[in-house]
Amino acid sequence: MKLSYLAENIIGSEIIRIAGEINKKIKEGEKIYNLTIGDFDPKIFPIPSELKEEIIKAYHSELTNYPPADGLLSLREAVTDLIRRRLNLNYDPDEVVIAGGARPIIYSIFRAIVDKDDKVLYAVPSWNNNHYTFLNFAQGVEIQTSPENNFMPTANDIAPYIKDISLLALCSPQNPTGTVFSESQLSEICMAVLEENKRRGPGQKPLYVMYDQIYWELTYNGIKHVNPVSLYPEMKQYTVFVDGISKSLAATGVRVGWSMGPRHLIDKMKAILTHVGAWAPKPEQEATAVYLSKEKSYQSFLENRKKEIFDRLNALYLGFRELKEAGYPVECIQPQAAIYLTVRFSLKGMATPEGAVIKTTEDITRFLLNKAKLGIVPFYAFGSNKESEWYRISVGTIRTSDIPGIIENLKIVLEGLKTPMKNSV
Numbered sequence: 001m002k003l004s005y006l007a008e009n010i011i012g013s014e015i016i017r018i019a020g021e022i023n024k025k026i027k028e029g030e031k032i033y034n035l036t037i038g039d040f041d042p043k044i045f046p047i048p049s050e051l052k053e054e055i056i057k058a059y060h061s062e063l064t065n066y067p068p069a070d071g072l073l074s075l076r077e078a079v080t081d082l083i084r085r086r087l088n089l090n091y092d093p094d095e096v097v098i099a100g101g102a103r104p105i106i107y108s109i110f111r112a113i114v115d116k117d118d119k120v121l122y123a124v125p126s127w128n129n130n131h132y133t134f135l136n137f138a139q140g141v142e143i144q145t146s147p148e149n150n151f152m153p154t155a156n157d158i159a160p161y162i163k164d165i166s167l168l169a170l171c172s173p174q175n176p177t178g179t180v181f182s183e184s185q186l187s188e189i190c191m192a193v194l195e196e197n198k199r200r201g202p203g204q205k206p207l208y209v210m211y212d213q214i215y216w217e218l219t220y221n222g223i224k225h226v227n228p229v230s231l232y233p234e235m236k237q238y239t240v241f242v243d244g245i246s247k248s249l250a251a252t253g254v255r256v257g258w259s260m261g262p263r264h265l266i267d268k269m270k271a272i273l274t275h276v277g278a279w280a281p282k283p284e285q286e287a288t289a290v291y292l293s294k295e296k297s298y299q300s301f302l303e304n305r306k307k308e309i310f311d312r313l314n315a316l317y318l319g320f321r322e323l324k325e326a327g328y329p330v331e332c333i334q335p336q337a338a339i340y341l342t343v344r345f346s347l348k349g350m351a352t353p354e355g356a357v358i359k360t361t362e363d364i365t366r367f368l369l370n371k372a373k374l375g376i377v378p379f380y381a382f383g384s385n386k387e388s389e390w391y392r393i394s395v396g397t398i399r400t401s402d403i404p405g406i407i408e409n410l411k412i413v414l415e416g417l418k419t420p421m422k423n424s425v
Helices: 005-009 014-027 049-060 073-087 102-113 129-135 155-164 183-200 233-237 263-276 282-292 295-325 361-371 400-415
Strands: 096-099 119-124 139-144 167-171 208-212 239-244 257-260 330-332 340-345 390-394
Touching (some): 073 096, 102 208, 119 155, 167 183, 295 340
Parallel strands (some): 167 208
């Protein structure tokens, strides 16, 4: 029985499909290192205790009715204080909208800017831009990025398409790569956007930038997060942010996200979200407003949490580097941000001890899962070329003590691979 065009053609998540296969193996008793989901195990990475206490307190205070459609004023004020203190960004509370995490924020941005058949430009690999583009019946313009630029798009990549697009979707720190824009990279893109909007002039829809910075608090080794508005104040009229507590506070299930941007755009996003009803729960909003205002507690939590995450990322990176130096066909980009490590397994053409030849990226994924007991996500799940050998590793669900076992498993199974005879390929 037929449904809508959208329902008939929407694509399910490849990440969830892979996770489902892994969970089946775990239920069958296999020991699997599941590094697929961009989430946190609350038993390993709990939310701040003070935030939890404030949420409980809000429920005990019976704050269980509808919140304001645009978010509690106290939370919007806390958000503006936070970004002013930590990012030197100045927004009024009326230029902020609260929603149930980053997803409805992104959805409302697309709905407020993108018309049917408009063009949306985004780099791949990246998270879900293709799906949000499809949901709006728009046309996706995909830029295939390269490891030479840490899988971040450049102004030169964007230049051939900039005159035709309505929305430029950028993310830094990037999911799935865990890499960031340098100041020079983002500056060049901002200059191109400003020049394009100058060319378009009044009466035409501007080129807007959606800047997803949901991981911005999680940067390492002295790396500084940059954003368009801090670099070029005139970008404020064209930039709309995606932000929230999901990643910085490991609060993915608490569902508190926000956006700040030009007031005329934020007002329309508020109107859209009013009908969608994708509000963050009132107790969680109340608690988040209180917690974000506790500057010392917030800073202390972040310092400890960043160390915990980086220790895992760096331990894995060092393990992969040792494997590479020992001659194994792996590569790894040094961790910069978020909870992700970018790795490559160049195993195509190799043969397993059983004589099976690894021919495709899907073969690599299956081999690593079945033999090394390692579940990771190929970049093609984020829009990259199907034959890309690059993968995302997420550390939000592992303990530091797991890492030696992961590297040892890999070493053992990689040692068993061999180059097959030509006539066996």
